[in-house]
Amino acid sequence: MLVLLPPSEGKASSGRGAPLKPESLSLPGLTAAREAVLGELVELCAGDEDKAREVLGLSDGLRGEVAKNAELRTAGARPAGEIYTGVLYDALGLATLDTAAKRRAARSLLVFSGLWGAVRVTDRIPSYRCSMGVKLPGLGALGAHWRTPMASVLPDVAGGGLVLDLRSAAYAAAWKPKGEVAGRTASVRVLHAPTRKVVNHFNKATKGRIVRGLLTAGADPKGPAELVEALKDLGYVVEAQAPAKAGQAWSLDVLVDEVH
DSSP states (O other): OEEEEOOOSSBOOOTTSOBOOGGGSSOGGGHHHHHHHHHHHHHHHHSOHHHHHHHHTOOGGGHHHHHHHHTTTTSBOEEHHHHBOSHHHHHHOGGGSOHHHHHHHHHHEEEEETTTEEEETTSEEOOOOOOTTOEETTTEEHHHHHHHHHHHHHHHHHTTSOEEEOOOHHHHTTOOOOHHHHHTEEEEEEEETTTTBOOHHHHHHHHHHHHHHHHHHTOOOSSHHHHHHHHHHTTOEEEEEOOSSTTOOEEEEEEESOOO
16 A cells, blocks of 8 residues: 655754755655755755745745755754654654554655655655745746656556555645556545535544554555445545546545544
């Protein structure tokens, strides 16, 4: 099982670890594309602060994020699973998983990123600010920048099992499973059952809880139909829509009354 996750806007501090080693990150086929984004982002943020804030879509209160980006090559690095915070990652609670579940997380979780493309939760990265929706002056829209290298690398990473897609729309734009991979991909959204609307908090928290539940249970569904059964075993109410034709992903709605 491969689980595709969005990053979080908020991130923990880089800490005092050794600096980033881009060549040590997983998915080495993305290295050149990562270096291109990293190089332009550092140069942008080391120059005109106001321009950098405008490009990155940062408010005046987030000026410190520009300075942080300017030092990405020398800042301390920590496992990505410690860097990403927020509702989804709080609900997932990587640090509190048992040893076996942590091993499963290291193998199966892939976090998408405007800067790194995609990383494993064990990859050591510094704290940064650069969403997939950013358009860098030289490279242009990051979603488009990542499509070609992702299309080359991700099918192999997906292997032959289930792909559980929990990404938001901006990050899903960087790689869309196609062909045979799409047929074993399940895209999940979380709906507030009484209103049948997507509610941000319900969506993020429930996705984190879903991943935690699957990892803790040791579930290994081979495809979308098996995932539906695994989620029902975990107590979720699931409505599944099989693809209308080959080469399309399954759509799963998880209905939630409330999240504690």
